[in-house]
Amino acid sequence: KAGVTQTPRYLIKTRGQQVTLSCSPISGHRSVSWYQQTPGQGLQFLFEYFSETQRNKGNFPGRFSGRQFSNSRSEMNVSTLELGDSALYLCASSLDGRNEQFFGPGTRLTVL
């Protein structure tokens, strides 16, 4: 069974730009969660989607948004990028979001 895939793996943007990251969950998994990992803060929860609906949201500004499609694939968008948005963005999928989440390799975003 293929794992969680994320594209692109690396991205360099400048302040003020926007970015879209993509995540394809494990086949059959309907829940997709997004996390931001930075050296100082560890993994912080962004949001979780299930059946195309945002079910839970972390404490991030409205510049961070996401969506999920009918095939469970998910995208997250960050608008008006700031230097502090430089991080590893991780996507995780699970059957229904209740138990084990399986992570993708992440997208390394650098904002210059």
Added chain:
Amino acid sequence: DQQVKQNSPSLSVQEGRISILNCDYTNSMFDYFLWYKKYPAEGPTFLISISSIKDKNEDGRFTVFLNKSAKHLSLHIVPSQPGDSAVYFCAARELGAGSYQLTFGKGTKLSVIP
């Protein structure tokens, strides 16, 4: 306000010995706990989990212990191997309908010395 704390940023252990990674939490609503291992440039890999109704769960060389009264859990790796060198994250899930986010600690970097 950090609800899941891993107070040791790093740990070094000799190959073959036991590695004990600790995790403390403050939220009494957490009902499910997980450990993940992360290598550089990879996403976290699920290792082992435990429900709050249990106090121990074993899977091969990995055992997780949960002490609810102390709000403390630990991961034991026996025997430790060089391939276990990685960052280990403790995570917790909060009980409640519609609340499926995981709260992570900041990780402990384990180095197993050959």
